[in-house]
Amino acid sequence: MVNRGSLMMVSIIMTRLIPYKEALECMVGEYEVDGQCCPICHAGYRVHETCTIMTGTTCVPCDPGTYTAHQSGLKECLQCKVCDPEFGLVTRRECSSTSNTVCDCSPGYFCTNMKSDDCELCMRHRVCTAGQYMKSGGTQRSNTICEKCQAGTFSPNGTLGHCLPWTNCTAQGLFEKKPGTDTTDALCSPERKTQLTSIVIPIIVVIILIFITFIIWVVFVKRKKNRERAYDMKGRAEALHPEKRHDSLETDGSGTNLPVQETRQQEESAPLRERMSKSQDSGEP
Known part of the structure; x- marks a missing residue:
């Protein structure tokens, strides 16, 4: 015979599972899996084994290079983001078990697609x-x-x-x-x-x-005038004092020509000499 107590326990379990399956509403801190609610894992952990009627959820830490930022029922942690330098990205904050990598733009680039505090796309600054x-020079946020x-x-x-x-x-x-x-x-x-x-x-x-x-001409003209003035004064002196004459006269047959000025002065003084000569010959005082 079947144990009456055993039948009662199976009946109670089935009674609990049927309404659970028809209208499953897990409480905060639980997640639904295979028609039942299981406790979730904390940030930085993942589900290793799901819960059963007799056991709870088994959680393990995320492997290096992976993370979970919130409580979840994930069986695999999320892969950390890589900031690729070929696209002008540089790592501003390294990935941890509870947070993803945060990227920013390399020098000479600016972000064109910003999500929260993380840049997803960079472009080179205009040249x-x-x-x-x-x-204005480019920054990490502007071109x-x-x-x-x-x-x-x-x-x-x-x-x-x-x-x-x-x-x-x-x-x-x-x-x-x-x-x-x-x-x-x-x-x-x-x-x-x-x-x-x-x-x-x-x-x-x-x-x-x-x-x-002009200076030479002025000097020449002045000397010419002085010379003519000297000749004129000399002729007058000879007319008044013929005995003091020292200039050379025309010699007989010498062919020497006297200056025109002296010749003129001699001609003018000739009558005076003739008168003086006649006076001496007659013995007049």
């Missing part, structure tokens, strides 16, 4: 080109902002924080051989200054020559 300047150089300024590359002004050649006394662009500076040259010097120097030389010529 400003020649003729542009960096209005670089480039602006075009304004007129009168230039940027030879995109690394400058501001564009450089063109060189003012005129202010330096130079000639602007080539105007500046947004990528190159103005090119200065002393060419115009050299051309000006090549023009000014000959002019100065000509002026000096004219001045020297």
